[in-house]
Amino acid sequence: MASSNYIMVSFFMVVLWSCCCVLSDNTTTTPEKFYQCICNNSDFSEPFPTAFFTPNDDTFNTILNSTAQNLRCLVPSVPKPELIFTPMTEPHVQAAVICAKQLDIQLRVRSGGHDYEGISYISDMGSPFVVVDLSKLRGxxxxxxxxxxxxxxxxxxxxxxxxxxxxxxxxxxxxxxxxxxxxxxxxxxxxxxxxxxxxxxxxxxxxxxxxxxxxxxxxxxxxxxxxxxxxxxxxxxxxxxxxxxxxxxxxxVPSTVTCFTVAKTLEEGATKILYKWQQVADKIDDGLFMRVIINVVDKKEVKGERTVQTAYNSVFLGSADTLLQIMNESFPELGLTQKDCTEMSWIESILYIAGYPTNTPPEVLLQGKSQFKNYFKAKSDFVRQPIPETGLEGLWKRLLDEDSPLMIWNPYGGMMANISESETPFPHRKGVIFKIQYLTLWSQPDQELATKHVDWIRKLYNYMTSYASMFPREAYVNYRDLDLGMNKNVNSSSSFAQASVWGNKYFKNNFNRLVQIKTKVDPENFFRHEQSIPVLPPTFTRKRKGKRSNH
Known part of the structure; x- marks a missing residue:
C-alpha cells in the first residue's frame, strides 16, 4: 500500500511540474515566463525550486549571498534580480540566452561571485534582470x-x-x-x-x-x-x-617548492627595504613570486599606537637552499633565513598563499568557500618606475589615517615581460614593475560608514597619481572599479566614447579591437553591463565599411 501511494504521489508530481512547462498565455510574472520558456527550449524537467529562485523564496537570499564576496553589493538599497537560475547543463544555458532575448530581460552571469562591484549579480541600469548562476556547472x-x-x-x-x-x-x-x-x-x-x-x-x-x-x-x-x-x-x-x-x-611544477612570509614594520626599516624591493621584484629569478601585503598594525612596543607593516609573502618554485642563495645575492636587505623558509608540495603552496592555517588538508579546496567576505571598495594601479622613499612616507601617513586599509603589491617581470601586449587583450606586460591593489574594508552595512571609507580610498588613489603608470593610467579589469566610468547609454551613439574612458585603462590599445569584435559577434549588444565592451554605432560601422570598399 505504501509503495502504491508513493507511485501515485510521484505520478502527480510529474504531471504537476509538466503542467508548469505549459503555462497559459495569461502568465504575467517574469519568473513564470522565464521558467516556461526554459522548459520549451531545453530538456529542463526539474521542479521549479531546484533551479529557480525568486525573492519570495526562503532560499533566495541564501543563493544570492552564497558566492557574493563584496557585502557592499548586498545591502537592501541595491537592486536585486527578479530570478536566479542555476542551470545544470549547457543546453540550459543556451535556453537562458534564448529566453532572455525573447522576453527582453537583461542577463547577469555569475560563476564565482568575485566581481568587485558585484555586476555579476546586481544591476544599476534600471531594468529588470535575471541572474544565471553557473555554480552547478563545475565538472x-x-x-x-x-x-x-x-x-x-x-x-x-x-x-x-x-x-x-x-x-x-x-x-x-x-x-x-x-x-x-x-x-x-x-x-x-x-x-x-x-x-x-x-x-x-x-x-x-x-x-x-x-x-x-x-x-x-x-x-x-x-x-x-x-x-x-x-x-x-x-x-x-x-x-x-x-x-x-x-x-x-x-x-x-617541481616536487618541492618553498614558501616564506617575512614582515617588516616602519620601526624595522620597512621603507628602505620596500624601496629596494622595487629595484629587484621584476628582475629576480622568475621562479620567485614575492608579493608585499601592506596594512596597519598595533606597535609591539607602545600600546595604543599603530604602525605600517609590510609582509613579504612568497612562493618559490624550488628548494630552500636555492632560494636562500638567490635572496642573498639579489635582496639581502630582507634578511631571509633558513628558519623563515618552509618546503612543501605545489598544492600545499596553494593553501599557504591563500592564507589557510598550516596543515590544512588540500580537500578544503573542494568546498569552494571564500576566505574573504567584507564590505569593501578596491582600486588598482600599475607601476613602471620605483616609488621614491618620500612617496612611500606620504603613503604611510595616509594609511595610518584609515581604520582597515590594505594594499597588495604583486611583482611582474619574467614571462610577463616576454609576452606581447597584443597577444591577448591583457596589455600590462613589459615595463611593469608591479601592480597595486588598494582596499578599504569595513564591517557594518552603514551608508555613512561606507561613504567615509570610499572617500578615503579615492583620496589615496589621487595621491598615487604621480607614481602610477600614465597615458593611460592602467587598471586591472578583475579589480573592477566603477569610479573609472560606466556605460550609461548602452545603446546610444555616445556609448563608445563613454566606454573609451575606462576601456583604455583596462585594455590600452586593445580596446578598439575588442569593440570591433563585439560589434561583429553581438551587434544588438545583448551581453551588456556597466562596464561591458560597447558596440560601434550603426553610422560609424557604415563609415568603416565604406572606407574599406574604397580601397
Missing part, C-alpha cells in the same frame, strides 16, 4: 598524458588545483591566489597567480573554450574563430557570451 577533467584539463565555468580555481594534484604531483596551472574564484569569470580578466612570472597568466595558458553566444549557439575555438577566442581571453567577463568551460594547458 573538471584532467588529462595527464596530454597535460591539459577542461574545467566548467562554475568550478573554482581551488577545485581545479586539487583535481590536477590528484592526478599528478608535478603538474599545475598558473591562476589565482584566492581559491574560491570561479574559473569562468576569473580567466576572462587575466588570472594572475604565484606562477605568473614563470608561466604567465591563466589566459596565456588557455588553449580552447566553450561559449554560448548572443544567439544561444555553443561554440568552441574552431567554430568561434580566432578573433572571438582572442577577445574572451581577458576581454572582460560577460561582454561576448557566457563562458561554459575552458581547456587549460598544464605546466610542470
Amino acid at each position: 573538471i577533467n584532467v588529462d595527464v598524458e596530454e597535460n591539459t584539463a577542461w574545467a566548467q565555468a562554475g568550478a573554482t580555481v581551488g577545485e581545479v588545483y586539487y583535481r590536477i594534484s590528484e592526478k599528478s604531483k608535478t603538474l599545475g596551472f598558473p591562476a589565482g591566489l584566492c581559491t574560491s574564484l570561479g574559473v569562468g569569470g576569473h580567466i576572462t580578466g587575466g588570472a594572475y597567480g604565484s606562477m605568473m612570472r614563470k608561466f604567465g597568466l591563466g589566459v596565456d595558458n588557455v588553449i580552447d573554450a566553450r561559449i554560448a553566444n548572443a544567439n544561444g549557439t555553443i561554440l568552441d575555438r574552431k567554430s568561434m574563430g580566432e578573433d572571438l577566442f582572442w577577445a574572451i581571453r581577458r576581454g572582460g567577463g560577460a561582454s561576448f557570451g557566457i563562458i561554459l568551460s575552458w581547456k587549460m594547458k598544464l605546466v610542470t
Whole structure:
C-alpha cells in the first residue's frame, strides 16, 4: 500500500511540474515566463525550486549571498534580480540566452561571485534582470598524458588545483591566489597567480573554450574563430557570451617548492627595504613570486599606537637552499633565513598563499568557500618606475589615517615581460614593475560608514597619481572599479566614447579591437553591463565599411 501511494504521489508530481512547462498565455510574472520558456527550449524537467529562485523564496537570499564576496553589493538599497537560475547543463544555458532575448530581460552571469562591484549579480541600469548562476556547472577533467584539463565555468580555481594534484604531483596551472574564484569569470580578466612570472597568466595558458553566444549557439575555438577566442581571453567577463568551460594547458611544477612570509614594520626599516624591493621584484629569478601585503598594525612596543607593516609573502618554485642563495645575492636587505623558509608540495603552496592555517588538508579546496567576505571598495594601479622613499612616507601617513586599509603589491617581470601586449587583450606586460591593489574594508552595512571609507580610498588613489603608470593610467579589469566610468547609454551613439574612458585603462590599445569584435559577434549588444565592451554605432560601422570598399 505504501509503495502504491508513493507511485501515485510521484505520478502527480510529474504531471504537476509538466503542467508548469505549459503555462497559459495569461502568465504575467517574469519568473513564470522565464521558467516556461526554459522548459520549451531545453530538456529542463526539474521542479521549479531546484533551479529557480525568486525573492519570495526562503532560499533566495541564501543563493544570492552564497558566492557574493563584496557585502557592499548586498545591502537592501541595491537592486536585486527578479530570478536566479542555476542551470545544470549547457543546453540550459543556451535556453537562458534564448529566453532572455525573447522576453527582453537583461542577463547577469555569475560563476564565482568575485566581481568587485558585484555586476555579476546586481544591476544599476534600471531594468529588470535575471541572474544565471553557473555554480552547478563545475565538472573538471584532467588529462595527464596530454597535460591539459577542461574545467566548467562554475568550478573554482581551488577545485581545479586539487583535481590536477590528484592526478599528478608535478603538474599545475598558473591562476589565482584566492581559491574560491570561479574559473569562468576569473580567466576572462587575466588570472594572475604565484606562477605568473614563470608561466604567465591563466589566459596565456588557455588553449580552447566553450561559449554560448548572443544567439544561444555553443561554440568552441574552431567554430568561434580566432578573433572571438582572442577577445574572451581577458576581454572582460560577460561582454561576448557566457563562458561554459575552458581547456587549460598544464605546466610542470617541481616536487618541492618553498614558501616564506617575512614582515617588516616602519620601526624595522620597512621603507628602505620596500624601496629596494622595487629595484629587484621584476628582475629576480622568475621562479620567485614575492608579493608585499601592506596594512596597519598595533606597535609591539607602545600600546595604543599603530604602525605600517609590510609582509613579504612568497612562493618559490624550488628548494630552500636555492632560494636562500638567490635572496642573498639579489635582496639581502630582507634578511631571509633558513628558519623563515618552509618546503612543501605545489598544492600545499596553494593553501599557504591563500592564507589557510598550516596543515590544512588540500580537500578544503573542494568546498569552494571564500576566505574573504567584507564590505569593501578596491582600486588598482600599475607601476613602471620605483616609488621614491618620500612617496612611500606620504603613503604611510595616509594609511595610518584609515581604520582597515590594505594594499597588495604583486611583482611582474619574467614571462610577463616576454609576452606581447597584443597577444591577448591583457596589455600590462613589459615595463611593469608591479601592480597595486588598494582596499578599504569595513564591517557594518552603514551608508555613512561606507561613504567615509570610499572617500578615503579615492583620496589615496589621487595621491598615487604621480607614481602610477600614465597615458593611460592602467587598471586591472578583475579589480573592477566603477569610479573609472560606466556605460550609461548602452545603446546610444555616445556609448563608445563613454566606454573609451575606462576601456583604455583596462585594455590600452586593445580596446578598439575588442569593440570591433563585439560589434561583429553581438551587434544588438545583448551581453551588456556597466562596464561591458560597447558596440560601434550603426553610422560609424557604415563609415568603416565604406572606407574599406574604397580601397
